[in-house]
Amino acid sequence: MALDQSDQLDDDALIVLFANGDSAAAEALTLRLSPLALSFARRMLGDLAEAEDVVQEAMLRLWRIAPDWRTGEAKPATWLYRVVNNLCIDRIRKRNRVNVGLDDMAEPPDPTPSVEIQMIRSDRMAALDVALASLPDRQRQAVVLRHIEELSNPEIAQVMNISVEAVESLTARGKRTLAKVLTSQKEELSS
C-alpha cells in the first residue's frame, strides 16, 4: 500500500494490513496515533522524554497484538489511550514509591520554577501543568482525556475501565479543583 492511500483507510484496516506484512501501514499508524498518545502521556507525566518512552512501549504493544486484532470492537486510538494510561499510572506509582523512600534524605532544592515565576513569564501552559499535577491521578486522567484530548465520556469510560457516571463525576471534581488552584495562583500573582 502506498502511504498516500492510507488516508482512505481506517485504523482497523491499517492494523490488518500491518499484520499481513505491509510496512507502509506501520508508518501510517505511527503518524496517526503517536501524536495523540504523546500528548496524553506528556500531560499525565509532565515529562516529554518519559512520555516518549511510554509511547514507544504502547506502540510496540499495538504491533504485537496486530495479528489478533478484532476489528469492529474497541477503536485502536481508544485502545492505545488505555495502554498509555496504564503505563503512565505504573510510572507515577513507581515515582511515588521512590519519593517515599527518599523522605528521610535531605530535601534537594526544587528544580521546577515556582508557580509565581511561571505566571510572571506568562506561561499559562506551565501553570496548567502544575495545576493538573496537583489533581489526584484519576481526576487528572479524566480531565485531560475529556478537555484536552477531547474524547467522549463513553470513550473515557472504556479507557479508564469505569462507568460513564464515574467519568462525569471525576471530570467535574477535577475541574473544580483546577479552577481553585488556578485562581489561587492568580491571587498570589496579583498580591
Add this chain to the structure above:
Amino acid sequence: MTDDLKTNPEADLELEGFFQQARQDTPVPSADLLSRIASDAAMTQAKFAKEIPQAPDRRMSWWAQFFEDIGGLPALGGLTACACVGVYLGFVNPEFATTWAGWQEDVEADGVMSHALLGDVYWIEEG
C-alpha cells in the same frame, strides 16, 4: 452525585481558555521517537513472517489434480453408488422399470381420448 457535577460557569469559561490553549500545544513526536517506533514495527513484522507456516511445494500428477477437481473422495463415493445402482437395475430388471413407462403411456392415451370425446359432446349439444 448531582452535587459533584455542579460547576461554576465563570470558572468553566476561564478553564476552557486554558484547555483551548493546551489543545493547540500538542507535542510533535521527535524524529528519534518515530525511528524507534518504526524499528520496533519492522522487528515485530519480521517475527510474523517467521510464524506464518509456509505451504509445502506440492506437484500433483494429472489424475490427482482431476480427482481433486471433481470433488475428491465424497464425489467418488457418489459416483460409485450410482454405478452400483445401474449395474443392479441392469441385472435384476425389476418390474417397475418397465411398468412405470407403460402406465405413463396409458395416462397420455386416456387424456387424448377424453378431449376427443368432450369435443364430440359439445358439438352434439350445440347441433
